[in-house]
Amino acid sequence: MxxxxxxxxxxxxxxxxxxxxxxxxxxxxxxxxxxxxxxxxxxxxxxxxxxxxxxxxxxxxxxxxxxxxxxxxxxxxxxxxxxxxxxxxxxxxxxxxxxxxxxxxxxxxxxxxxxxxxxxxxxxxxxxxxxxxxxxxxxxxxxxxxxxxxxxxxxxxxxxxxxxxxxxxxxxxxxxxxxxxxxxxxMFLPPDQRRKGAGFDHSGVLLLTGALVSIIYPLIRGRELNWPLWCIAMLITGGVLLALFVTDQKQKQLRGRLPLLDVRLFGFRDFNIGMAVVLFYFMVQDSYFLINVMLLETGLGFSSAETGMLFVFQGVGYVIASLVSLRLVPLFGKKVLQAGVLIMIITLALHIAVLNGPDVDRQLLYPILFAYGTGCGSVLPSLLAVGLKNIPIELAGAASGTFSTFQQTAIALGIGVIGGIFFSSLGPLPDVAAYISAYRMATVTNIGLLGLVGFFLWLLPGDEPLRSPADAACPIQSSN
CATH class of the missing domain: 1.20.1250.20 (MFS general substrate transporter like domains)
Structure with a gap:
């Protein structure tokens, strides 16, 4: 109907x-x-x-x-x-x-x-x-x-x-x-014709899924289980599967078949730099929420409602800055993103300074999280433009799909690595001091990752304006 x-x-x-x-x-x-x-x-x-x-x-x-x-x-x-x-x-x-x-x-x-x-x-x-x-x-x-x-x-x-x-x-x-x-x-979506020429890269999906699960799962589980041999074996297996995936994709490309990822993209230097930016930025994104929630609610006794309101302020800062940055990027190029990264680094340092004990000045946290959100909003909406800047138009669709796959994988990797640093620093019976110490260690690591984001942005050639992300037909990104 x-x-x-x-x-x-x-x-x-x-x-x-x-x-x-x-x-x-x-x-x-x-x-x-x-x-x-x-x-x-x-x-x-x-x-x-x-x-x-x-x-x-x-x-x-x-x-x-x-x-x-x-x-x-x-x-x-x-x-x-x-x-x-x-x-x-x-x-x-x-x-x-x-x-x-x-x-x-x-x-x-x-x-x-x-x-x-x-x-x-x-x-x-x-x-x-x-x-x-x-x-x-x-x-x-x-x-x-x-x-x-x-x-x-x-x-x-x-x-x-x-x-x-x-x-x-x-x-x-x-x-x-x-x-x-x-x-x-x-009832309402218009029907469409099936395109028989479109196919599936079943082996590519299996290899990539196996590789990512074999890497991420032991990174998360291994610390808690004291790194048993099967965790080490899974990590090695993940590396082997990832190498096989790359080889498989190259061979399919040479044979004229449709691979899961178009390996021609990695022949563009700017795309590779853009993917490095994506990797280190998104490792920070969700790990930030994980370690802050654990410190605020479990360590410092905040209610989940209060924590949620703090993150709403962060989200509002993101939305406002994203609207402004999309107007500024066509004028100032990557400088807008570099400024956003600097804001994120400064406000993370303020997180460490303010979250220093049970008697936290809770009202001070709201402007700090809002400012952190403005930094995120200055960076995230234009990351795709960074990666696609010099990609030929015929590869833009493949590039946006690769970008999104890389983005979600980087977030999962960040949860494993930064979350692992945080939880391994807590110890078996953590008190407030242990939570604060673990939080500082994990947040300093995130600051270092943002420093790498800034470095790879600096490596991108020139300060000419970047292409608007709206020009690319891309899957939507998670938003702050």
């Missing part, structure tokens, strides 16, 4: 996918201590709650786009939305860490299959340049709003007393939204 409705209403249906996908990253961040208590999990269990969602998203994002070509965007969008609802329910009713983390991985996979269909629909529904920019702007604003709403709800819902434990609501809240959108998508 296909009923004709306004394309702006179709945009609302499409945008629900990015709203749910981004919200589920940020709503979990604030609720981590409640989730850990609710499932009787360990430190590594809660790291995996974040990391496995991102790994599922990262490894299946490109494949999700190909699925839309092969099976049809409408079918894939609806199927992925249904899977997202089912896996959200599985997360909400999980009884053990294993159940929750398995569901989180497949929740990330379903998000990876939803997002590319929405991006493609926007390209097809909004043909005019100005209209398309407006539609992409609305889509991006929905993602930004989802990050702020997620942080607010992640603080509020775990403290709700009712029939279910409050932390479960952060997953179950997806159900009414998904069940409302699903029939609307089936």
């Amino acid at each position: 296909n009923i004709q409705i306004s394309k702006w209403l179709l945009l609302a249906i499409i945008s629900s996918s990015v709203f749910l996908s981004v919200m589920d990253i940020f709503i979990v961040n604030v609720a981590i201590p409640h989730i850990k208590t609710g499932i009787h999990g360990t430190d590594s269990d809660i790291q995996l709650v974040i990391a496995l969602y991102l790994l599922g998203y990262a490894t299946f994002l490109v494949t999700g786009g190909r699925a839309g070509d092969y099976y049809g965007k409408k079918r894939v969008f609806a199927a992925a939305m249904l899977l997202f609802v089912v896996t959200s329910a599985a997360c909400g009713f999980a009884q053990t860490p294993w159940q929750l983390n398995a569901a989180r991985f497949f929740q990330g996979v379903s998000a990876a299959w939803m997002i590319p269909q929405g991006i493609t629909y926007i390209q097809e529904l909004f043909r005019g340049g100005r209209e398309r920019v407006k539609a992409l702007g609305i889509y991006g604003s929905v993602a930004g709003s989802a990050s702020v709403i997620g942080q607010f709800l992640g603080g509020l819902l775990p403290e709700t007393n009712g029939f279910l434990e409050g932390w479960r609501l952060i997953f179950l809240i997806n159900l009414p939204i998904g069940l409302l959108v699903l029939p609307m998508a089936l």
Whole structure:
């Protein structure tokens, strides 16, 4: 059944996918201590709650786009939305860490299959340049709003007393939204023709998934288990699988087959530098939330609602700065990003200075987090432009898919590495002083990573203006 409705209403249906996908990253961040208590999990269990969602998203994002070509965007969008609802329910009713983390991985996979269909629909529904920019702007604003709403709800819902434990609501809240959108998508989204020429790189997906899981999982689990031999073996296996993946992709490229990642991209120096920027920046992004939530709520006794409000201020700073930076980047190029990195470094130093004991000046934290958000907002919206600056237009789609895969993988890696530094510094029976010391060590590491971001930005040639990210048809980024 296909009923004709306004394309702006179709945009609302499409945008629900990015709203749910981004919200589920940020709503979990604030609720981590409640989730850990609710499932009787360990430190590594809660790291995996974040990391496995991102790994599922990262490894299946490109494949999700190909699925839309092969099976049809409408079918894939609806199927992925249904899977997202089912896996959200599985997360909400999980009884053990294993159940929750398995569901989180497949929740990330379903998000990876939803997002590319929405991006493609926007390209097809909004043909005019100005209209398309407006539609992409609305889509991006929905993602930004989802990050702020997620942080607010992640603080509020775990403290709700009712029939279910409050932390479960952060997953179950997806159900009414998904069940409302699903029939609307089936009724209103226009049908499309399947393109038989589009295929899947099944072996590439398996190799990349195996490599990333074999690297990230032992990085998170190994510390807690005192690095048993199987953890070392997994790390070695991950390195071997990654090498095989690169070889496999090169061979497919030479044979004229469609690889998961277009290895020609890595022949461009600026793209490689841009990917280094992406790696070190996104290692900081979610690890920042993890270590701050653990210090504030578990170490210093903040309520999750208060922590959520602090991150809302950070999110508001991000949104304001992102709107300003997108106007400044065409004029001043990479200098805007360099200024943003400097702001982030300074405000992280202020985090360390202020979060120095149980008697924290809580009111002072609000402007500090707001300022940190402005630094993020000055950097993140234009990172894609950095990576695609000198990429030929025929490779822009492949480059944006590679960018998003790299982005989500870097976040998961940051959770493993920075989270590992934080938790290994706590000791078996941590007190407030131990939390503050562990936080300082992890935050200093993040400052060092941001220093590397600044260094690689400096390596990029010239200060000429960068191309606007709106010029590239790319999967939306998580927003602060």
